[in-house]
Amino acid sequence: MFKVAGLAIPVTLLMLSALPLQAVAGQKIQCWADEHGVRVCGDRVPPEYVKKERKVFDEQGRVVDIRDRQKTAEEAAAAEAAEAEATAAQRRAQERQAYDIFLTDTYSSVKDLERARNERLATLDGRVGLARQAVASDEKSKVAIQQRIDGMLKSGRPTTVPAKQLRDTEKTLRDNRLAIEQMAKDREKVCTEFQRDIVRFQELTMGSSAYAGQCPAPGSLSISAPLTKPAAGSVPPKKTP
Template sequence: MVMRFPVYAAAGAALSLLAMAAQAAPSSSGKRFTCWTDNQGHRACGDAVPPQYAQKQREVYDDQGRVREVKPREKTADEVAAEEKAAHDAAAKAVREQKQRDYDHFLLSTYDSAADIERARDERVAMIEGRRALTEKTVADNQKAIEQQQSRIDVVKRGGHTPGKALTDKLADLQASLVDNQKALQNFVSEKQQVTDKYNADLARYRELHGSAAGAE
């Protein structure tokens, strides 16, 4: 059984009619009805919801006209996607905030002052500069060894002979080593910048944390 009421009808009157119908029906004790709004804007109630309205919001009433359950409408695909994105963003934000709290604790428990961070930064930069200087010397030695090996090969060629495999293999090894060392030398520039940026960021955060603590006092 389906009963329809205009959407502008008084809600109390509609429910009263519904309750009267339920009480008049035989064996209606404990009977429940579901109400929904159809596509024409009319309020409809009945024992079961037609399939075409199953996705709309429904209210379940008992035989006294009291609401026992409200079944929300089904969410659209866009709404579901938006909720999933919001949940994902919230979870990612929580992870970032926890990581920041952990790192803040690390900074405060590792360094006693901003000067400690500056000192650690300068020591790391000095280590990088030391490694860079050693690599520069290695590159220079490499280049000298290549020149010497090439000279040996040239002597053999001028004598009208073909250089042996050992001579040419040694030259190839020296040239490959030079390429690797030159790449390492170039990497020191970016490594130094990354280390400097990291410690400067730590220094700024450390000062911010101590400033917040001082303000709280």
């Protein structure tokens, strides 16, 4: 037995009807299960059943749509997370493809990549050398200023000017030491990124990821001539691990 629009109607009567489940004024009929599992049909769905799965019939009694039940909060969150992950995966794949094209268009061999890496490392090593010279100079200046302050204190003279010079020198000293630490991190990053690029380049051009080369030690390089095939004016696409 079915309920239609709130009334209980025998199944046989519905089957014999010339227009099964015919909607009023051309509206489509929707059917759902009530709290007792009884199939109920009507042209309007009560609010308490809107969240349930329901079938929509046309005037000939044919199913024209099946409306899924409303997801629970957990199911909705899981679906949203899955969609976000799929979108992120697609974006990573696109970024990886763009970077692969950049590698093969920019470099013609592993040696090109090694040369580009070594040029960057040599530049960083040169800056580190200059920063270390500055640190050594600052340390000497600090000692000299402190000695001058000590002498002025003994003679009772004001030390306002040299005291400021000492503070400025100490700040410069700290800044240069921090710069050296940062450049060491930058150097390590260059080595890591080029190692990954070389391996990927070999995979793309030779089908092999084996690479036995090592990153040159700090201070072992000098700045050489630029690459014969640079990425002129181009910026590499974002790398995706």
